Amino acid sequence: MAKSLMIVDDSATMRKIIMRTVRMSGLDIDRTEEAGNGIEALEKLDAAPVDIMLCDINMPEMSGVELVKKVRELPSSVDTKIIMVSTESSQELIDDVIADGANGYITKPFTPEKFQEKLSPFMN
């Protein structure tokens, strides 16, 4: 079944690249949203929840880690699968953000195959 997706990243370029990579990965996505920061993401999620959220960590104002905690407080988004997409690669940080409620982690640079591998468990 097709899924809805939100990409949260402060870089418009990175949002486009992620969008293209998702397209190349062949995953069945029927609706995509974008947000340039945590506040915008929360507003959009509140209006229309998504199945999968791809979330940057290194963002000004609200970091991706804080955003994960806030999303988990939204009743509409308890089932949203959150996959972090970041250049940050320390195991400690990955463990922490998963403990905070994220469901997976993709490190930059990435490939369409990586997206396929990490997202397909959430496509059913």
Place this chain on the structure above:
Amino acid sequence: MVDEVCLNDALLAGAKEVFETMIFMDIEESSEPDRQVEGDALLGSITFKGNLEGCLTICCGVLCAKTIAVNMLGMDSGEELSKEETHDAIGEVTNMVMGSVKSRVQDSVGDLEVSIPSVVSGRGLDSSLGDGTTKILVKVGIEDEYIAELSLLYRASSR
């Protein structure tokens, strides 16, 4: 402690990984060490701190930066590329190369905290960090056409 050769290798390997997987361009250490980045250029930089502190920079000509942005965004050659998009692309390349270098030196240096990247444009751009700094400079040829300078400025942390 980490040595210059190790950082040099990490810088080159990190940049190669990013260019090959995200930009679809081949880069090689330049065989023309005297060749400089000429004319209008962009310089992306990102700072880090931990056991080492310093910054990583990537400098290339505007034309090279535009080609990188077009490739990263998967744009058709006819599409217009804005100045913001080009700057943003170079910032993200800098961010990703830093991320890749960081994961390569994690075992020897420990974890590094990384800033948000910034990009400046101009001519004859150079970066410096002050006393006691070591500078590693790697010149790379991109697709046998462009030249880019990668640098890593660092010193042992004072904390």
